[in-house]
Amino acid sequence: MKIDNELETLRKENQLLKELITQWPTAFTYVNPELELAVCKEKADLPPSIQKMTSAQLTAHTNQRLCLSSSAIDSFHHTEAFLSDIFDLVAHHVVFIDEAGIVTLCNLQAAKDHGVNRDEIIGRHLRELVCIPDDQLLTLETARTGIEFIDREVLDKNYGILNTKILWNSDGSIKRVIGTFYFLNAIKEAEKQAIAGRIAAGIAHEIRNPLTTVRGFLQVLQASADPETKSLFQTILIPEIDRANKIISDFLSIAKPAEIRSEHFEVKEFLLNHLGRILESESLLYSIEFQVKIDPTAEGIYILGNKDELLQVFLNLFQNSFQAKNTDPLRIHISCTRQENRLQISFSDNGKGIIPSALHHIFDPFFSTKDSGTGLGLSVSKKIVENHKGTMTASSDENGTIFYLDFPVWEEQR
Known part of the structure; x- marks a missing residue:
């Protein structure tokens, strides 16, 4: 019985291959010198035949296993x-x-x-x-x-x-x-960037250590300084060192993978109550039209992540929108929809937009279109989103900018 089944399978495989070759739109000859056989298809509309090869024919086809016949040129x-x-x-x-x-x-x-x-x-x-x-x-x-x-x-x-x-x-x-x-160009470039990132991270660590020492001595000197000098310590020297430390910390958060303390939380509750309340107060303060819209398909969906880190992402986007406002009243809208097994959150504004030549670089570390910017806000934001197994992209024109954040979803808390 086993032999019969194997023979039947072999018969079906042979029939399948013969039908495939019959349907092939060109004539050809395929030679197998080891078997001393050739599969020949003389015309495109005829089935193939198997022929025994002579020694002379095998010699002629030593380096030519597959040959097109002259009738196949046009087809x-x-x-x-x-x-x-x-x-x-x-x-x-x-x-x-x-x-x-x-x-x-x-x-x-x-x-x-x-x-x-x-x-x-x-x-x-x-x-x-x-x-x-x-x-x-x-x-x-x-x-x-x-x-x-x-x-x-x-x-x-x-x-x-x-x-x-x-x-x-x-x-x-x-x-x-x-x-x-x-x-493999992309892989080679990624390896170069990884090496550069590790080197830069090591340099950043070495810079931060003496900065911490200098800040400590400034605090000691501040205690015994006269009022005018003390004001200099408080308003310029120590804040500038803290700013440098903040830049280094932001850079290290990009260069090194972060350990996320994760929890399952409902997206609607996060956007309306956790994030919404903070951005609503900021919007009232600066006369910004702020709106959060949750599509019915996104209700009851949970994200696995860290609320505080994702909150920082949206605060960075809010700050960018505020700095990009034009003469019209600023509008910031957040919408949330579900696309199959992915959750998409869009953050849009009606600011002056990002020029096309800069749009491809906005997530690059230290790239900024603002004179006072460090160029790390969006880089850090994208890194946080990627640490949450998500993606972050952007589109922009003269009518404003939209950031898209995609995350995997859970139907209910697990």
Whole structure:
């Protein structure tokens, strides 16, 4: 019985593969020298056949396992169009070139990482896609020499792992060279930033220690100083040291992962009673129109996190909105909705907005558009949100700015 089941499974697998090859839109020959057999599909609309290969035929196909027949030339473009939609789902680079180095297929990930329009790069030379001299392009080298690369590390400006595969014509010429590239620039950059962060964190610690010592001596000297000098200590010297310490603490909160004392709390209660009361009093003080709106889909949902840290995030956003107000009365709206298993909180204002060139850098440490800003408020806020397993993004135009905070949700307290 077991043997019969295995035979039936094998029969179904063979039938499936035969149907797949029958549906394939081009004619081809696939050779397996070890088995001394070849799968031949003479016409696009005919089923394949399996043929015994002679010694001469095997010698001719030593470096050519897969060959396109001459009848497939016209239909191969349809195959590439068919494959293009599939390769667009691949997270790595997939590029086809012909023997002259002209790009015939480029998936979306390759076009995105190289900053080009995918439709415009088709029909142009590979060098225009990667912006590297021809003698450094290994895919072109494969087209010139017929030598394929397997897991070849590329160390030029586009760092990663390259594989190339040749698709042969039946006459022995190259029809296509397929290049797949595991693009590692982002990972390399992240490693550099991690190293820089650890170095900077160590420097920050070394700076804070003498600052603490200096502050202690200033407090001792302040006690015996005359009134005028004492005022200098109280209004300038000690506050400036405290400000420097605050900047260092904010920076360290970005550079080092924080341990969060977490609890489950209801979002509606947090936004209306915990955060809302604080921001309402500030809004009354500065004549700001403040509103919190909870969508029915977000009621009864809990967040796992630290209330005080999330409160600091919204206070930072409130302060930024206040500093970005224009001549119109300032409006600040907070809304909360549920999107499947995620909770989205938006914080919007009608301020003067953020210029497009700066919008991509607002979460970078020490980046600020204000003369007196440290550039750490939004960096710290984003770090807090990420520590809560959330994400923080922003959009802005001349009508104002919106920050989006997404968190995982719980239906009830656990």
